[in-house]
Amino acid sequence: MELIIEQLTKTYGDKHALNQISFRVGEGIHGLLGPNGAGKTTLMRLLATLLAPTSGKASIAGVQLSEKAHIRRLVGYLPQDFSFYPGMSVLEAMDYLALLSGVKGRAERKRRIDDLLERVNLTEQRRTKVKALSGGMKRRLGVAQAMVHEPKLLIVDEPTAGLDPEERIRFRRLLGRFAEGRIVLLSTHVVEDVESTCERMTVLQKGNLRYHGKIGDLTKAAEGRVWTAELDRTEWERDRDRFPVLSAVPEGSGMRVRILADERPYAGAQQASPSIEDAYLCLMRKEESLA
Numbered sequence: 006m007e008l009i010i011e012q013l014t015k016t017y018g019d020k021h022a023l024n025q026i027s028f029r030v031g032e033g034i035h036g037l038l039g040p041n042g043a044g045k046t047t048l049m050r051l052l053a054t055l056l057a058p059t060s061g062k063a064s065i066a067g068v069q070l071s072e073k074a075h076i077r078r079l080v081g082y083l084p085q086d087f088s089f090y091p092g093m094s095v096l097e098a099m100d101y102l103a104l105l106s107g108v109k110g111r112a113e114r115k116r117r118i119d120d121l122l123e124r125v126n127l128t129e130q131r132r133t134k135v136k137a138l139s140g141g142m143k144r145r146l147g148v149a150q151a152m153v154h155e156p157k158l159l160i161v162d163e164p165t166a167g168l169d170p171e172e173r174i175r176f177r178r179l180l181g182r183f184a185e186g187r188i189v190l191l192s193t194h195v196v197e198d199v200e201s202t203c204e205r206m207t208v209l210q211k212g213n214l215r216y217h218g219k220i221g222d223l224t225k226a227a228e229g230r231v232w233t234a235e236l237d238r239t240e241w242e243r244d245r246d247r248f249p250v251l252s253a254v255p256e257g258s259g260m261r262v263r264i265l266a267d268e269r270p271y272a273g274a275q276q277a278s279p280s281i282e283d284a285y286l287c288l289m290r291k292e293e294s295l296a
């Protein structure tokens with residue numbers, strides 16, 4: 006089963022929110038990364054058939070995006086600003102949303118909802134009104150509703166926003182289990198979310214595809230360009246704008262910095278092996294300086 010995107014384009018007036026994007030995604034969790042305005046939401050809304058492309062096409066498990074009704078049965082979507090029916094209980098909201106997603110038969114809905122609430126750890130809250138849930142609980146309920154019709158492609162936008170560290174880990178595990186035999190497209194600004202859950206990712210920037218491939222391979226582009234150095238206050242004040250700073254931590258009376266530079270920036274600087282986050286920042290800067 007595959008998601009195949011071919012030359013997908015969405016314009017608003019003369020602005021390209023997505024510019025001739027092509028890539029393929031197989032089963033498992035796939036990361037979608039990019040800064041604000043990259044085109045992630047536009048891509049997700051196109052795949053969920055909430056928007057129509059200006060040109061290009063895409064298919065999910067062989068079904069073309071243009072076959073809207075069929076695609077909707079294959080896709081589950083958790084948008085970032087998803088809001089529920091605040092006056093309903095968790096069970097009522099889930100039942101209603103399952104019905105809207107085409108899950109027929111009361112008994113089948115009950116079976117799936119009980120199972121999902123257990124998996125997202127909301128069984129105890131099943132009679133609680135949605136408006137009384139915490140932010141993290143609402144996110145979990147959001148993902149449960151997106152999974153209820155057992156979609157082949159699950160699209161989740163910033164799923165760990167507002168979750169505490171323990172909930173984040175639980176959430177990533179939940180997505181990992183769900184992704185068996187399906188595709189989960191995980192859109193995020195958080196490099197760590199991608200690093201800890203996905204093998205492959207796609208990076209968008211200003212509507213263009215910047216990277217598509219294994220996460221580990223992204224670091225290759227940054228190899229030899231990441232340095233650590235200990236600077237005193239005067240050096241730090243003088244040079245803070247001279248190099249792209251990846252991190253700066255006060256240490257004693259000076260600063261321990263991690264910077265991006267093509268050549269050794271200081272005599273005492275040490276070369277460091279790039280993290281995924283370094284590599285991502287490096288990629289973003291490269292494209293910005295070329296723009």
Ligand SMILES: Nc1ncnc2c1ncn2[C@@H]1O[C@H](COP(=O)(O)OP(=O)(O)OP(=O)(O)O)[C@@H](O)[C@H]1O
Pocket residue numbers: 017020021022039040041042043044045046047048
């Ligand atoms: N309805 C619209 N009308 C005009 N321009 C739009 C519209 N929707 C999106 N855009 C523009 O298209 C570009 C891509 O937006 P999009 O929301 O897809 O980015 P994003 O990667 O999801 O960003 P964020 O992480 O901030 O949500 C942005 O420049 C945005 O301003």
